[in-house]
Amino acid sequence: MPRQKKWTFLAAPVCLMMVIAACSFGGGGNTSSPSATSSTGTASASDNGIITDWSKQPEMTLTVFDTLANYAGEQQGWFAKLIKDKFNIKLNIVAPNLSGGAQMIATQMASGDLGDLVVGLGGKDYENAIKAGMILDWTKDGLLDKYGKNLEKYAAQALDANKKQYGGGTAIYGIGHNVGTGDGPSEGADMTFGPMLRWDLYQKLGSPQIKTLDDYLPILKKMQEMDPKSDSGKKTYGMSLWSDWDGDWSTLAKVTAQFYGYAEGDTFNPGDMILTKADGPEYQGFLDDNSYYMQGLEFYFKANQMGLLDPDSLTQKFGDVSNKFKDGQVLFSQFPWISNVYNTPDHTSAGKGFVLVPFQDEKVYSSGFNPYGGSLIWSIGSHAKDPARVLAFVDWLFSPDGVQETNIGPKGLAWDIGKDGKPVLTDFGKKATTNGDTPVPVQYGGGTWRNGVSQLNNSTLTTSQINPNTGAPYDSNLWNSTLTANPDPVTKSWREAMGVTTSKELFVKNNQVAVTKPFFNGQPSAQEPSDIKLKHTQVGKVIKEYSWKMMFAKDQSEFDQLKQQMVQKAKGLGYDDVVNWEVQQTKNTVFTMYK
Numbered sequence: 318m319p320r321q322k323k324w325t326f327l328a329a330p331v332c333l334m335m336v337i338a339a340c341s342f343g344g345g346g347n348t349s350s351p352s353a354t355s356s357t358g359t360a361s362a363s364d365n366g367i368i369t370d371w372s373k374q375p376e377m378t379l380t381v382f383d384t385l386a387n388y389a390g391e392q393q394g395w396f397a398k399l400i401k402d403k404f405n406i407k408l409n410i411v412a413p414n415l416s417g418g419a420q421m422i423a424t425q426m427a428s429g430d431l432g433d434l435v436v437g438l439g440g441k442d443y444e445n446a447i448k449a450g451m452i453l454d455w456t457k458d459g460l461l462d463k464y465g466k467n468l469e470k471y472a473a474q475a476l477d478a479n480k481k482q483y484g485g486g487t488a489i490y491g492i493g494h495n496v497g498t499g500d501g502p503s504e505g506a507d508m509t510f511g512p513m514l515r516w517d518l519y520q521k522l523g524s525p526q527i528k529t530l531d532d533y534l535p536i537l538k539k540m541q542e543m544d545p546k547s548d549s550g551k552k553t554y555g556m557s558l559w560s561d562w563d564g565d566w567s568t569l570a571k572v573t574a575q576f577y578g579y580a581e582g583d584t585f586n587p588g589d590m591i592l593t594k595a596d597g598p599e600y601q602g603f604l605d606d607n608s609y610y611m612q613g614l615e616f617y618f619k620a621n622q623m624g625l626l627d628p629d630s631l632t633q634k635f636g637d638v639s640n641k642f643k644d645g646q647v648l649f650s651q652f653p654w655i656s657n658v659y660n661t662p663d664h665t666s667a668g669k670g671f672v673l674v675p676f677q678d679e680k681v682y683s684s685g686f687n688p689y690g691g692s693l694i695w696s697i698g699s700h701a702k703d704p705a706r707v708l709a710f711v712d713w714l715f716s717p718d719g720v721q722e723t724n725i726g727p728k729g730l731a732w733d734i735g736k737d738g739k740p741v742l743t744d745f746g747k748k749a750t751t752n753g754d755t756p757v758p759v760q761y762g763g764g765t766w767r768n769g770v771s772q773l774n775n776s777t778l779t780t781s782q783i784n785p786n787t788g789a790p791y792d793s794n795l796w797n798s799t800l801t802a803n804p805d806p807v808t809k810s811w812r813e814a815m816g817v818t819t820s821k822e823l824f825v826k827n828n829q830v831a832v833t834k835p836f837f838n839g840q841p842s843a844q845e846p847s848d849i850k851l852k853h854t855q856v857g858k859v860i861k862e863y864s865w866k867m868m869f870a871k872d873q874s875e876f877d878q879l880k881q882q883m884v885q886k887a888k889g890l891g892y893d894d895v896v897n898w899e900v901q902q903t904k905n906t907v908f909t910m911y912k
Contacts, residue, residue, distance in 0.1 A: 367463050371404040371706055378407045379707060380432035384422060385693060385774040386412035394769020398762030399727055404710050408434075410772055426451070431698040433707050435491075436775050439692045440587050441844040446696075447483055447490050453697040453704055454488040461489060464709045467716035471778060472496040475690035481839040491697070492715070493690020497779025502683035502830050505781050506794035506819040507673070510575050510681050513650040514674040516807050518543055524814070527676040530576065530616055533649060537625050540648050547646040555625030556649045557641050558617065560865070561634040565589055565857025566603060566610065567864040572651045573613030574601075578680040578831030583907040585692075586842045588899035590853065590892070595682050595831035598908040602896045603860065604884050611880070617868040618876050631865060645669075653820065660807065661751055670807035673820040680831045681824055686779060687835040692842075693775050715777045717786045723771050724780055725793050730761050732793060740787045741798040750793070794819075836907045843902045852891030859886045 368374065378391075391397070392408040400406055411432065413421040422442055425431060431438070431451050438446065446452045455461040461468065461476075468476060475496045480489045497503055512533065518540040519525075525536055537555035547553055562568040566589075571581060574592045579601065581589040592601045592609060601608040620626040627647070629637065641647050643658045650656035656671035664670055675681070695714075697707050713719040721740075725732050731746035742750065749755040753767030762769055780791040789796050800818055817823045824830045845853060863883035870876035884892075 368705065368709070371406075371709055372402060374405055374706065376405050376407070377703060377706065378409050379434055379702075379710070381408050381410045381434045381436060381773065382413075382425060382432040382438070382698070383410050383434075383436040383773060383775075384413050385437035386410050386772055387414060387774060388412060388772040389415050392772050393762075394764040395727060395730070395757050395762040395766070396723065396769050396771045398769075399722060400710065403713065404706060406706065406710065408772075430700045433698055433701040433703075434711070435694075435696040435698055436773055437494075437693045438696060439694050440842070443491075443694055443696070444483065444841060444844070451699050452490045453699045453701060454484070454490060455697070455708060456484075456487070456489050460704060460708055464705055465712050467712045467719070468492060471717075472690065472715055474688040478689040478837055478839075479694075482841045491694045492711075493687075494693040494695065495684070495776040495779055496688065496690045496715075497686040497782050498688045499686040499779075499782065501685075501825065502821055502832055503686045503779050503781055504683060504821055505790070505792040506800075506821060507653040508681050508683065508821055508824060508830070509652065510572060511650055511653055511656075511673055512576070512675065513653055513656045513671040515540060515544070515648050515669065516672040516674070516811055517669045518648065519674060520810070527674065529678050530573065530612070530676055531619065532676060534616075534619055534623060534625065537620070537649055538623055541625065544645075544648070547641075547644045549644050551641075551644065551646050553646050553648060554627040555620055555623075555647075556617070556651075557627035557633070557638045557647045558630035558868075559633055559635045559638045560631070563861055565853070566860045567614070567868070569651060570613035570617060570864060570868070571603075571610055573616060574609035575682040576676075576679050577609050578682050579609055580682050580833075582899075583836075583903040584684075584833055585836050585907050586899070586902040587845060588853075588895075588902065590856070590895050591899045591903070593903060593907070595685075595833040598904075598911040600900060600903065602892075604887060604892060614864055614867050614880075615876070618870055621869055622872075626868070631869065658753075660805075662805070665805035665807045668806050668810075670805070672807060672811040673823065675824070675827075675829060679829050681829060683830050683832045685833040685835065689835055689837045695775065695777070717784045717791075720778045720780065720791050721784055721787070723777075724791055726766075727761055730758070734787070735798060738788070739798060740784075740789050740793070740796055742793055742796075746793070834910055836910060838906060842906075845898070849891075849895055849898050853895045855890040856887045856892045856895055859883060859890060 389410055389412040392410060397407065400408070426442065426446060429449065429451060431446060435452065455465065472492060475492050476489055478493065479491055480486060483490050502508065519536070521543060522536060522539055527533060527536065541553055541555060545553055558569045560567070574580060578595045579592040580595065581592060583593045590603050592603065594600065603610045605611065617626055638647070639655060639658055642650070642656055645659060650671060653673065660670040695711055697704055701707050714723060722728060726746065726749065730743065731749060732740055732742050735741040745755070749766040753765065755766045757764055757766055757769055778791070781795060782791065783789065784791050793799055804812065812818055815823050817826055860883060863879055867876055867879045867883070870879055
């Protein structure tokens with residue numbers, strides 16, 4: 318699943334790599350660092366030749382091969398201005414997700430050149446790139462010692478993990494994503510998953526009890542009848558789905574498992590045909606008769622039978638659904654960060670807005686803190702034009718200032734330090750967090766706020782951790798100044814009803830969170846043998862195709878028939894072999910934590 322989708326409202330891609338060829342990005346085999354060799358004696362270098370002010374170096378465009386990006390082309394807006402001022406760099410983002418996916422990755426791997434900065438490459442592709450000499454060793458020529466002080470200070474265990482897993486105990490070829498330490502859920506004020514409902518309509522219904530996931534359906538039907546038209550006069554629906562995030566199954570149906578504390582794979586090994594429990598050695602096959610995935614398909618089938626499922630779900634993309642949420646056309650959300658686009662000042666001041674309304678049987682999934690870093694790796698191409706500058710940039714992304722400004726925006730524009738010495742959102746920051754179309758002043762990069770957000774689409778340090786420079790979390794939603802500010806009418810009403818301040822607090826208070834434990838054994842994860850990989854691909858196509866047919870089946874009889882056909886076809890293509898392989902890897906690794 319493409320889990321790093323938080324910024325998928327970003328601008329449409331530039332057709333940069335539509336004609337896929339084994340290009341070398343420019344820069345060829347130049348592995349030297351021009352700024353490191355030409356700056357001795359300049360104002361930007363210290364006496365030992367280490368560059369301390371990259372802004373005085375010649376302008377450079379870094380090619381970013383980003384397997385997570387949802388945008389291709391040059392980074393724009395306030396983030397572009399921020400890094401131009403600090404490093405005199407521009408980012409040219411190449412996004413395989415938008416131009417062939419795995420095939421484009423394979424093609425670029427065959428070229429032998431992955432550009433300057435490599436984002437999100439992991440698993441077998443990453444291992445093969447290292448073996449082929451396409452990924453830079455950060456310890457070479459003392460590069461990490463010179464330009465990785467923040468990495469060494471704030472993510473030392475993650476560096477050591479990479480060294481043990483991929484570098485034979487000596488080399489370091491990158492660092493995992495979302496590095497953090499702590500107990501309990503790692504999310505911010507909101508968890509990753511809901512469900513979210515229109516609070517105003519739910520209250521008008523008398524806030525009925527919701528024990529099971531199916532209990533939302535009659536409530537949503539009544540809400541639809543109460544509010545049949547959106548702001549623009551279009552028909553409202555209980556829920557609206559999209560398919561452009563799908564891989565081997567329907568992503569939205571799979572999210573049902575995360576309401577119950579399960580997720581695809583085991584967070585360490587490759588594989589997405591099993592659902593594993595976040596906090597225990599339990600698993601389900603996706604096609605088990607009563608798996609949470611199957612329950613998800615049936616949930617949306619029932620919704621469609623009741624006229625609650627948007628018929629455009631079969632063809633639309635995420636951006637289309639986001640626009641429908643803005644318009645008030647959808648009443649139920651799986652994620653807080655999609656329905657929040659409805660919570661504009663105009664809506665919330667009128668008492669309208671989405672909030673978390675969990676069901677009693679829920680046990681929401683949390684990824685937890687991982688000091689070893691996740692599988693979406695930050696690395697540097699061995700043909701990078703200026704390895705020192707690229708590493709310095711990555712080091713800044715992992716620094717307190719870099720994490721703060723990448724996620725919240727430039728200091729002085731979106732946030733600042735208040736009279737009490739703690740961070741606060743500026744008036745501009747408050748507007749931008751509720752309206753991504755807020756114009757950005759020209760001196761900070763211009764354009765709109767949303768178009769200026771970093772397009773790298775990968776995390777560095779977990780933002781619920783404390784920023785040592787401010788004494789507050791990186792996440793502005795957890796700042797005391799934010800939590801104690803005068804809430805809008807919707808938030809105020811929800812807090813009074815629930816007796817808590819944040820969604821995470823509600824889940825924790827009611828013991829409704831399943832937190833993943835970090836696993837590390839010093840070894841790379843297992844990789845699918847070729848025969849399992851082939852079967853996996855074929856099975857995934859069947860599951861995805863039949864999942865959508867099942868959700869839109871005309872009646873229960875057709876649903877049951879399609880379900881049977883899906884299982885039979887998948888098993889005939891080797892589904893059981895794929896599941897058995899995945900289960901064995903999980904038992905040999907992650908489940909050993911519970912012995």
